[in-house]
Each structure stands twice: as C-alpha cells, then as structure tokens.
Amino acid sequence: MKNLALLFVFCLTMITIAQAQKSDQENLQxxxxxxxxxxxxxxxxxxxGRMIQLDPGYTLNVSPDRVVGDLPFFGRAYTSTPGQTDGGLKFDFTEYTYEVKPRKKGGWDITIEPTESNDIRSVFLTIQESGNASxxxxxxSKEGMSYTGTIQ
Known part of the structure; x- marks a missing residue:
C-alpha cells in the first residue's frame, strides 16, 4: 500500500512538471x-575563439516597434568613432525586418535586419523550446560576435 501511494505521488509530480513545461513553451511561442x-x-x-562569461545585464530587447542591444564586444574593429570610449555593441533601431522560421526539431530561427542606416547588418537568433538561445x-565596422543565453 505504501508503494502504491509513493507511485501515485510520483505520477502526480511528473504530470505537474509536464504541464509547467507545456505552459512555458506556449508562453515562449x-x-x-x-x-x-x-x-x-x-x-x-x-x-x-576567445570566450568570456558575462555578468547579468547584457541584453537584446525585441519589441514590435524597436530593437535595442547592449552587448559587449571584443575583437577587431575596422573603423572607429572619434570621442567614443565605449567599445560595446550598442544599438537601437526602429525600422527593421523580422523573419521567423520554425526549426525541424523544435524552436525558432529569427532574422532581424535593420532597414535604416545602421552599423549593424544583421541579427540572427536561434531559440530552443527550453528558452535557451544563441x-x-x-x-x-567590427568582427562578428556570438552570444549564448536565455529568453526572458
């Protein structure tokens, strides 16, 4: 009888976890x-090939009317802006194309390309159903950069 009660509690826990994951996937979609x-x-x-761990606060915010990026940069810059002391990838554009393609094994590939004159040529985002993303x-004007993180 004790084993049956433990089996029932285990099954109930697994069902709850599965429901929570389904809800998270729906929210992400x-x-x-x-x-x-x-x-x-x-x-x-x-x-x-250089790789660093990031402190919290480096983000890419996507909304229907604006894309704002505040990300670190290290590598080679082909041009510089006189008087600029911040070498990060900081951008804010309001005119862009947004294309979503579903992945074969779940998740999405998102391509964002600014249509206005901007230093950023393209932003490629791959999101997994778990919320992890690259x-x-x-x-x-700078070498490309890659980041891994999560979708909030």
Whole structure:
C-alpha cells in the first residue's frame, strides 16, 4: 500500500512538471510571435575563439516597434568613432525586418535586419523550446560576435 501511494505521488509530480513545461513553451511561442522578448546573454565568444562569461545585464530587447542591444564586444574593429570610449555593441533601431522560421526539431530561427542606416547588418537568433538561445551579430565596422543565453 505504501508503494502504491509513493507511485501515485510520483505520477502526480511528473504530470505537474509536464504541464509547467507545456505552459512555458506556449508562453515562449507567444513571445516569438508577438515580437516581444528579451535575450539575456550569459556567454560571449569572438571570431578568434576567445570566450568570456558575462555578468547579468547584457541584453537584446525585441519589441514590435524597436530593437535595442547592449552587448559587449571584443575583437577587431575596422573603423572607429572619434570621442567614443565605449567599445560595446550598442544599438537601437526602429525600422527593421523580422523573419521567423520554425526549426525541424523544435524552436525558432529569427532574422532581424535593420532597414535604416545602421552599423549593424544583421541579427540572427536561434531559440530552443527550453528558452535557451544563441545570438549572432554581424556588423559593418567590427568582427562578428556570438552570444549564448536565455529568453526572458
């Protein structure tokens, strides 16, 4: 009888966990469809192989009317702006194309390309159903950067 009670509690726990995961996936799907989510970077890697762990606060905010990025950069810059002391990838654009493609094994590939004159050429975001994501940014004046993190 004791084993039956333990089996019942175990099954109930597994059902609850499965319901929570389904709810999270539905919320993530809604966020991707509505173009309203925040990517928070945990790790950054440059073209030359260097990789660093990131402190909280490095984000890419996507909303229907604006894309704002505040991410670190290390690597080679092809041009510089006189008087600028911040070498990060900081951008804010309001005119862009947003394309979502579902992945074969779940998740989404998102391509964001600014249509206005900007240093950023393209932003590629791969989101898994678990909420983990990878981000690649291609710039006109700097080497590309890659980031891994989560979707909030």
């Amino acid at each position: 809604a966020a991707v469809d509505s173009q309203t989510f925040v990517f928070e970077g945990r790790q950054a890697s440059g073209v030359r 981000l690649r940014i291609t710039s006109n």
